[in-house]
Amino acid sequence: MKIEHLEERINEYKTSIQTVIEKRILWDTKIKTQIFQTLKKVENTYLVGWKVQELKWIHTNEAININFDSFPPELMEMANGIPSFQFLQGGSLVFSQLHNGDINVFVLFPIVENTVPLENEIEDLGIFTPKEITEKLIVEKVDEFLKQMIQWEVPLAKSKVGFKNQ
Secondary structure, three states: OOHHHHHHHHHHHHHHHHHHHHHHHHHHHHHHHHHHHHHHHHHHHOOOOEEEEEEEOOOOOEEEEEEEOOOOHHHHHHHHOOOOOOOOOOOEEEEEEOOOOOEEEEEEOOOOOOOOOOOOOEEEEEEEOHHHOOHHHHHHHHHHHHHHHHHHHOOOHHHOOOOOOO
């Protein structure tokens, strides 16, 4: 093979870098704000103790998340009637930019202290290009997140230890 044969591969490499740059520009100029504003709208519309955050991950990756930060206000009095009850913070829906500019969407479950970590502390909801991120997709992922959190809070009896799944 001669060195000239590398030209096609070099051009493909340059194109791949250009694609990553375009995805990162789209994240910075539109998508990050769109995710933040949509999640903020959800937070303000449904007051269940969640909070939207913008995060700076390792190196150049960034993320926007919505997480359960406090107890739903209308249930506070009921919970206060049970002295041993403790709200577990930490359930989060995360939209995280990957190294290649795509957006990884995943759920982080609350960590229960003094217990063995579960295998499924993270549930991956998909990887999307910035162009695929729309308000509709964001709301769909919030819906999936809520379903996951409901399942985590009140698991089906069949999924408990000692039950055989059918």
